[in-house]
Amino acid sequence: MLPSYKNIFSRILISTYGVFFALIMPILYGIENSYSSYYLHDPLLLGISLSLLGIGLWLHRNHKWTLPAIALVIVAIFDMRNPEIHNTFAFVFFLSSSWVIFLDDRFKRLGWYSLLTYSLLIIENTGIFWFEFVQIIMISCYHIAYAYKMLKTKLMREANDQT
Numbered sequence: 001m002l003p004s005y006k007n008i009f010s011r012i013l014i015s016t017y018g019v020f021f022a023l024i025m026p027i028l029y030g031i032e033n034s035y036s037s038y039y040l041h042d043p044l045l046l047g048i049s050l051s052l053l054g055i056g057l058w059l060h061r062n063h064k065w066t067l068p069a070i071a072l073v074i075v076a077i078f079d080m081r082n083p084e085i086h087n088t089f090a091f092v093f094f095l096s097s098s099w100v101i102f103l104d105d106r107f108k109r110l111g112w113y114s115l116l117t118y119s120l121l122i123i124e125n126t127g128i129f130w131f132e133f134v135q136i137i138m139i140s141c142y143h144i145a146y147a148y149k150m151l152k153t154k155l156m157r158e159a160n161d162q163t
Contacts, residue, residue, distance in 0.1 A: 002154045003061075011147040014056030018140030021049045022133055034128040035136075036086060039079045050076035060143075068097045094132070097139050106149070107142055114138050 003011075026032075029041040038046045054072030057065045071093035078085040098118075102111030117138070120131040 002150055002157070005151075005154070007059075008147050008151050008154065011056070011060060012144055012151075014053065014059075015140045015143035015147065017049075017056075018053055018136055018143070021053065022136040022140070026129075026133070031126055031129055033125060035132045036075075036080050036090065037129075043079065047076050047079065057143075064100045064103075065097075068093050068100065071096065094135050097135070101139070101142050104142075107145065110138060110142055 002008075025035060025038050025046075029038055032038060035046075050072055054069050054076060057069035057072065060069075071089045074089040075086055075093060078089070080086055098111070098114040101107055101114050104111065114135065117131055117134045120134065121127050123130060
């Protein structure tokens with residue numbers, strides 16, 4: 001059963017916010033070593049953004065995204081004042097997100113690209129930032145494309161039901 005239009009559009013909205021978040025933080029505060037460094041500039045914005053995105057993942061009600069969703073909320077709760085917890089769950093979030101995308105046959109190419117971005121981590125100083133930037137954009141675009149496919153399928157089914 002396909003989700004409601006409200007659910008599909010909320011997925012698109014939250015995923016679009018993910019792209020906006022990835023772009024606005026470096027525009028507002030410059031390029032940092034990682035997105036976690038934005039905590040020093042605006043802890044409230046970072047915490048709310050990460051929580052919103054994590055809860056948005058959970059609202060998809062797709063069990064494959066439960067681990068990334070929980071991990072992202074933990075990243076938001078345990079900021080850089082708790083680096084062991086924060087960094088561990090950030091790693092879990094990105095790795096589990098990449099894995100879910102990689103296993104989705106409809107987006108296999110994006111899954112490969114996601115795995116290739118791990119090579120950005122070897123860049124000195126800003127490698128983590130660029131890795132996170134690209135990953136956030138790809139994860140968000142994955143969810144936008146997935147929601148769009150659901151919307152398209154829902155519209156087609158409704159059109160077929162009316163004929």
